[in-house]
Amino acid sequence: MTITVPALVTPSAGAAFERTTIERRELGEHDVLLDIAYAGICHSDIHQAREEWGASIFPMVPGHEIAGVVSAVGAGVTKHSVGDRVGVGCFVDSCRECRSCLAGEEQFCERGNVATYNSRYADGSPTYGGYSTQIVVDESYVLAIPDGISLDVAAPLLCAGITTYSPLRHWGAGPGTKVAVVGMGGLGHLAVKIAHALGAEVTVLSHTLSKKDDGLRFGADHYETGDRDTLRRLRGSFDLIINTVSADLPVDAYLRTLALDGTMVFVGAPENKQQFAVFSLIGARRSIAGSNIGGIRETQEMLDFCAQHGIGAEIETITADDVDKAYDRVVGSDVRYRFVIDTATIPA
Template sequence: MVTAKARAVNGPDQNFRETEVTRRELDTTDVLIEIKFAGICHSDIHTAHGEWGEVNYPLIPGHEIAGIVSDIGENVTKYKVGDRVGVGCMVDSCGECENCREGEEQYCLKGNIPTYAGTDKYGEPTQGGYSTHIVVTEEFVLSIPDSIGLDEAAPLLCAGITTFSPLNHWNAGPGKKVAVVGMGGLGHMAVKIAHAMGAEVTVLSRTLNKKEDGLQFGAKSYFATSDEDTFTELAGTFDLIINTVSAKIDLNAYLSLLALNGSLVNVGAPAEPLEVNAFSLIPHRRSFAGSLIGGIRETQDMLNFCAEHNIAPNIEIISADDIDHAYKRVLDSDVKYRFVIDISTM
């Protein structure tokens, strides 16, 4: 077993503290990863603050993990010591249900095992990537292409796949008009990926403060949703809208921006319920949907796609001592566009 240095939180109103976590002995198909970088996701904050339900504290968050293989089980065939690898939002699933067999492990009918705040197949609580090491079964480890730096790769394991998957599923590409709601950690990745897929991209953000960035990332247009004229001007425009905002918004106003057969897909996960008027959907055969990360195969496809198209998140590297301050800055929308923890500071 490996004893890893980590940062944990003991309650919804507590600051992070130094701690240690014992990682399990390697099973025959397990991979031991020395973590180099871990991204900070808004999901980490929701969970640490207890906003998505009861949490079994102490909690070590982190599901945007990039590092190096430091040991392997005797039957591991996909990886060897020294390989550059990543781990995303889940570390296992039943592997037997229809969804798992289709490569959609995120929708495992028995429930996938999340990287943190879950219970693994050994009955132990899962603890995430704000730590120096993690043990994961090889089937849930991703290969990071050489052209992507490990620091930039970390956010791709959540923010990247969370936006890639719906864009891929709803066929964003040439001839499609795609709007991205929000220009944060998820939103800026959605813009870059949709543009690389060939779609015409528009950003819908509360203000125009990040307009220059949005256009640089590949957006053709950028509108402020605080301006009521935006919803009049863009009515019936988009084939697909990706909502990345983790707060309650007026979904009916955004649904009015969809063209015939258009879809609004939620990837942001606010704690509050969202309300949809049926007549926002019926008249133009519009759809309101959700999307949860991606399966392991699709996540690897995303990493390869980002390598091929030179796509990387815009990141700010922080030390482990700065996690609490980074959480505050995320809540204040004061980050461009993803915090990444340098695990060597753990």
């Protein structure tokens, strides 16, 4: 038998959210039933709910920053128990057979992973995300949330946290390295916290200085604007740039702030094509790259690291009634720094 669950649903592109119910699948042998406590709002939720990234699947229940408690497990589950604090991130299944999956890089599944929402399971049924009170997920795609992080500030780590942790680890941020974080929003503020905890010297490059006090409090050593005079002064300074913004940038000017063998990594997704000159790279053996989220193993590593270092997202907790307004505020950059829905407010 399926499980009937209260949820927030948007019936069509750009439509207001409605309280209704959805059906979750029956608990299978290796499934975990999670009582959702909090669901973060990611900007990608907005893009997909407003159908800005191509055709979306409606009705839609967004949400891939999910934190809660296990309320039931299938007979064959060994990784989680009733009462465990757990989370679910951006995907809930993958092929488990390709090179990427076998390497623990399920986010790059060669057959395409099954996204937590706006996707389809192997049987063709749609996936519904975390703007709901419960979700059923295979145990292999459920993360343990350590006791050192409260569930509300842990929820955004399941997307924003791993999106920034993964490139920082992959490109070796740590003692003796200089890292620049472009933008200080939902992604950027966690990039600052994590880079600082890894031991790097951290500089924020922001549109304005309005968040300087926050940036320094989060662990930034320096806080600068990204104007051309500043970028010219910072030429050759950084080993790694994490670009978290979705706006167009003067890419060449940023590339020239990299030192020898430095890398600029895009984790934000600008709408337009970005332009750069090859000479900005070959002059100092620089690289330009992109990074996605992380696999299950790395996401668990990130959660453990954040618990060890006391890192959580800076959040504004909202009710189900506030979601439409929160979407507009995210688009207007009016949030410090992540909205999190208290899912107890979803049932009518």
